[in-house]
Amino acid sequence: MSGKQSSLGMAMRFNVVIEGLDLGDWSSCKGLEMTTTIHKAYDPGNYAYEQLLFADAAYPIIKLERAIDASSAKVRKWVQSKLTPLKQPAAIPFADFFLGESATITLLDAAWQEVTSWELRNVYPSAWRGPSLSARKAEVATETLELAHEGFM
Numbered sequence: 001m002s003g004k005q006s007s008l009g010m011a012m013r014f015n016v017v018i019e020g021l022d023l024g025d026w027s028s029c030k031g032l033e034m035t036t037t038i039h040k041a042y043d044p045g046n047y048a049y050e051q052l053l054f055a056d057a058a059y060p061i062i063k064l065e066r067a068i069d070a071s072s073a074k075v076r077k078w079v080q081s082k083l084t085p086l087k088q089p090a091a092i093p094f095a096d097f098f099l100g101e102s103a104t105i106t107l108l109d110a111a112w113q114e115v116t117s118w119e120l121r122n123v124y125p126s127a128w129r130g131p132s133l134s135a136r137k138a139e140v141a142t143e144t145l146e147l148a149h150e151g152f153m
Contacts, residue, residue, distance in 0.1 A: 013025070013107070013108040013109070013110075013112065014026060014029055014105055014106055014107045014108055015105075015106045015108065016064060016103060016104070016105050016106075017103065017104045017106070018078060018101050018102070018103040018104075018123060019101040019102060019103075021074065021078060022071070022074070023071060023074055023075050023078065023145075024066070024069060024070075024071030024072075024074070024075075025066070025071075026064045026065065026066040027065060027066045027067065028063070028064065028065035028066065029062065029063070029064055029105060030062070030063040031059075031060045031061055031062040031063050032062065032105070032118060032152070033059070033060060034057055034058070034059055034151065034152075034153055035057070035058050036054060036055065036056060036057050036058070037055040037056045037058075038052055038053070038054060038055070039052075039053040039055055040052060040053070041053055057151060057153065059149060059150070059151045059152070061126055061127075061146050061147065061148050061149075062105070062120065062146065062147040062149065063144065063145075063146050064144065064145045064146070064147070065142055065143070065144045065145075066142060066143065067140045067141065067142055068130075068131060068141045068142065068143050072143055075128070075143065075145055076128070078125070079125045079128050079145075082124060082125050100121070100122030100123050100124050100149075100150070101122075101123050102119060102120065102121060102122075102123065103119070103120040103123040103147065103149070104117050104118070104119055104120070105117060105118045105120070118152045119152055120147065120149040120150075120151070120152050121149060121150040121151055121152070122149060122150040123147050123148070123149045124147070124148050124149075125145065125146065125147060125148075126146045126147065126148040127144070127145075127146035128143070128144065128145050128146070129143065129144040130143055131143065
């Protein structure tokens with residue numbers, strides 16, 4: 001045993017950066033997963049076992065949530081920038097319309113040092129939700145950002 005303690009990732013400590021734009025720290029991240037389709041087939045003439053054929057990898061939408069803070073304006077501005085081409089389709093070449101950005105989700109330890117990270121390819125906002133506001137409730141105002149992507153493997 002070396003005596004050196006390993007860094008443990010804290011589930012509530014992670015940061016999101018999209019193409020160099022720091023979208024701040026988030027308290028919830030769901031959807032960091034990958035599933036594949038597996039097909040089973042027999043090799044003609046050999047029925048002793050099935051062969052596994054690895055196919056399509058699928059990545060669900062990443063769902064981020066946190067209390068609204070000073071970096072929330074950056075999030076809304078980034079989402080708005082992605083909607084601009086939809087409002088003015090002639091503003092960008094058609095081929096460039098399908099070029100998304102890369103995003104990095106970084107898991108941090110208790111001392112806010114990096115433990116590991118995930119690089120998402122071709123990221124787009126698929127949803128943003130702001131808080132439900134009510135003067136009758138004393139709740140933290142939260143926002144949710146959903147990211148569609150082409151994967152991180």
